[in-house]
Amino acid sequence: MPRIRNLVSVDDLSTAEILELFQRAKEYAKDLRAWSNVCRGRILASLFYEPSTRTRLSFESAMQRLGGGVLTAAEMSSSSAAKGESLADTVRVVSGAYADLIVLRHPSEGAARLAAEFALVPVVNAGDGSHEHPTQTLCDLYTLWIEKGRLEGLDVVLAGDLRYSRTIHSFVYALARFGANIVCVPHRGLELPEYVVRRLREEHGTEPVRADASDLGDLARESDAVYLTPNKPHQLSLFTDARVLRVDRVDAVYMTRAQTERHGDADMASRYMRLSQSAMSAAPLKEAIVMHPLPRRDEIAADLDDDPRSLYFTQAARGVPVRMAILAMLLGCLELSAEPVEHEERLFPVESGVNPCPNTNCITHTEKRHQRLGYKLTSRDPLRAACGYCAQEIPIGLVGCTTTRHFHPRDSAAARKIRPDHLVFFRDEQQALALGFSAATR
């Protein structure tokens, strides 16, 4: 039996697979009603631990357009979970015979990965807290790809709340992966977080450069724009001149709403950026498509709705063919010729028995009964690790070795020699001692 494929993160798909799925979605989109034999007899279960009508209906529509059946549990938090059942148990039951694929929405980060470990069928992450929402990201990429014919080298403006928007962070990584240039035009105070910029640099070689966005007019008036490009600075100096850093042609403006529930600033709404006909009249935006993950509030004025560049409703509609392609593939009803990702990210056990993840909203903290712990080694030197579920960085004071039962400074040579499956992370010496480790004598 082939291994079960999941879609917990965009990284679960190879770049070639994504492009092949897009080709397939494009076929599906030609006539959405012509594919009702693709998944006939298969059943999708929507397990939603927090409400999200849009996402749920999009998946359920995709499955029905493929001819499959749908089981809906739109209010999981008030039923099974209320009876004290663990996510692991729920997923094992539902994947036993009820459904052939699970679409999971959960408020805790890392929930989808946990579910995938226990499920007997593929799991699709439809949003786990503020962690990932890969199908949303793929739909966004798809719209760019369809409209512009490519992803590499596109110039994409990200506007608004770049700090707290999960959608933006996932989209940024994906754009970098596909070689697009990113122009950040944040609402003041809501810049892209430092850890996102660092990851872009470390994983994709994307460097931030100060951008001159004065041609963008209203849109960038109050904002310090930053240009993130996969081209190395020396390449910039070789092949381009100073004008490149000037934003003079934009392929897309991706607007996002203020995550008011996150920064607790109710007053924000009134001062928040607003995209309108007037803002979109700047010369570099002439052919820029306007995107938005929806729901919008007032950050896009109604006067843009009929503008041919406004594609936010089309973007939402395209979620259906993209999800059709994803579901068909995961259900084994669509075979891709593209190679899958070579290796899955390895999770190492947490040997100390103490959960090192600092994120209190991580599933490793919120799941009481069938908690799993695991970490990813994101860098050997300097030593850096992340929670295997929510991907948040683990704060490391000291490290220990389960074989020697000694602990060492984080950046010591001794620390670097410990095998990952023997590694233990401590906040401080007190914790190390309490867990029965002693200082290395030498």
Added chain:
Amino acid sequence: MPRIRNLVSVDDLSTAEILELFQRAKEYAKDLRAWSNVCRGRILASLFYEPSTRTRLSFESAMQRLGGGVLTAAEMSSSSAAKGESLADTVRVVSGAYADLIVLRHPSEGAARLAAEFALVPVVNAGDGSHEHPTQTLCDLYTLWIEKGRLEGLDVVLAGDLRYSRTIHSFVYALARFGANIVCVPHRGLELPEYVVRRLREEHGTEPVRADASDLGDLARESDAVYLTPNKPHQLSLFTDARVLRVDRVDAVYMTRAQTERHGDADMASRYMRLSQSAMSAAPLKEAIVMHPLPRRDEIAADLDDDPRSLYFTQAARGVPVRMAILAMLLGCLELSAEPVEHEERLFPVESGVNPCPNTNCITHTEKRHQRLGYKLTSRDPLRAACGYCAQEIPIGLVGCTTTRHFHPRDSAAARKIRPDHLVFFRDEQQALALGFSAATR
């Protein structure tokens, strides 16, 4: 592409279309399981902003019996709407690719019309506040038509709360349109409202005549019955005698529950009219079928349930074939030979920018983000206008002209000369002045 047909109001269908839909429903009803190819591959989305299990299940059953798929959002008010999304946006997203038809239930009057303006697929009104619920009305007519073989000239008793029941008002207009006679037997104090009677007179020529309902016995004992007939009084005197106004043969009794939540009289329930075997034993009711829109409380005694004249459960069951016919038609899977309504009612823009609709529960007031305004001219002389969404009459103190910027008395000759798309309505002079209009000098 043919224009998108909606069912926001019964008036969206021509009389010939309604009768053809009834014929089709009759075919469907012969074997409900034989039509699963009619809408195969089509998807219906139930968007319910207030709960209504009965109506929702009836539509979803109809769609499934036609072989189509169903997306259910039974708790819209706690999801998308809670995130601040406008109805207009929700409808644009859902109609983009998710669904091929939207069934909408909403607490605000006029919501279905607003939704229809934005949707890319047909919208069916499954109840918008206390405004319209056209499929309910059509199901009621259908039962009369099936049982009595016709609608014209039938004598239909409407009993109970005739004041606050939306169902009754819609049914009354429909009965008048098809030429049926209406015998109002209201619970004391819950008579048919004056504006309903006026509309009956103005649009259908239906005249109220005092009725002698003494033969109806218990049913009409405490009630002042009124007879509403499409026949002009002079015709009554020509072709009939005084006995005609005596209610001596009834085709149907349509009972309705006390809308206790509307008149806030909890005590009402105990004194409310009650239809029982004894009440139905009066001679003129011998062949009268008993109808009720359900749910009932105590206004129909259980001893009537097994009476062959009791058709309320059958009436509910017939909602399925009638809705099947409506869905099949709107989805383009059933072509009618009947001519559609010739012209849609024209909506004129509200030029003042101030919402003249007096109904605080109208969607023009409750929808904050993508509000639309528009009015219908219901009468030129005297000048009368209604909200284009909830149909409630607009109170007119003065009228203005957007070209001359003058205002005039409502019933003046000058007022009558203003073109509808230049007309502005003011409550009073103060409002007119505030909006920059001045008194006509001449």
Added chain:
Amino acid sequence: MPRIRNLVSVDDLSTAEILELFQRAKEYAKDLRAWSNVCRGRILASLFYEPSTRTRLSFESAMQRLGGGVLTAAEMSSSSAAKGESLADTVRVVSGAYADLIVLRHPSEGAARLAAEFALVPVVNAGDGSHEHPTQTLCDLYTLWIEKGRLEGLDVVLAGDLRYSRTIHSFVYALARFGANIVCVPHRGLELPEYVVRRLREEHGTEPVRADASDLGDLARESDAVYLTPNKPHQLSLFTDARVLRVDRVDAVYMTRAQTERHGDADMASRYMRLSQSAMSAAPLKEAIVMHPLPRRDEIAADLDDDPRSLYFTQAARGVPVRMAILAMLLGCLELSAEPVEHEERLFPVESGVNPCPNTNCITHTEKRHQRLGYKLTSRDPLRAACGYCAQEIPIGLVGCTTTRHFHPRDSAAARKIRPDHLVFFRDEQQALALGFSAATR
């Protein structure tokens, strides 16, 4: 037209039917996706008056795997019921044309029987208060049957809360009916109730014998085990010796969670029995399968999850093929060769007009509008009767005869002569007199 079959109680199916359904379920389970033509065109309605995602999804999956459609009303208590509609009316409407079968979950005991009396289509009881949940019981039996190849003569340990668990009581009766031996290993204080033991004795001849469970080790350490066997004591002495009562080989351990919501002892959870690898290492448990109705909390340790004897998730998964067989049969899409139960249990009218059922959670008390009353005569001598809906025993002080209008002592010869349909039950003389009966003069 053949009479409508319902599944309100396991007793609605004959033993031969159950075994034939199991054979059919086994066929279905070979490839769950191969049966999508069995119920094509049929519609199931899930009417859930209290939430139960697991049960609902299991039924809905079964129906979809058979190719049928599903209507879901997962929150009935907040919709129709809130509008004051009776269960009887709701069921009459839904069964009119909406659905071809109703799956009902309701918090009141006896609700499913009431629904079955009014519905025009088959009703499946998916749990009525703490009364019955027959498909759960059948799934449990099915797992035993599949794993052990038979039911008769099996030794099944029931562990945990045997007092308050509905599932356990239903399972116990079913095991007795199929001739299995039951070893009760209750949590201290949560023994099988006396009335269950009495019914086992009276209906199945099952006798309780003190068991020596010392070989079970940890599992039975704090518990007074009881052995319930369908073999008569004299048979035991004939064919077995004292060692038989020693529990030395167990076929299955059925663990159940503490019904903390029932005995109001929050502290219980921490002291509750816990099944783990260590408990399951006792010699007699070597080939015992581990079962649990789920959801579990902590009563089964995670270390058992990967043990091949652990079948609780498989048991849940098997709910789908078993329910497929049941639905197919009730919908008339699967014809059994087995004979049905010969006669339905007779319900006699309650002539006094006073509801004699002592169970305040019985549907006869909670249903206000279309209440039905009826009783079953469970024993003639001594005179014993049970509520016809919730099956709870009726407390009888005196009995009356509606013909003579006299009352008599419960155990008198006169009482025994009264025909069941003339019988009236009184708590005491005062009630009898108040209802117009007088003491028998002789």
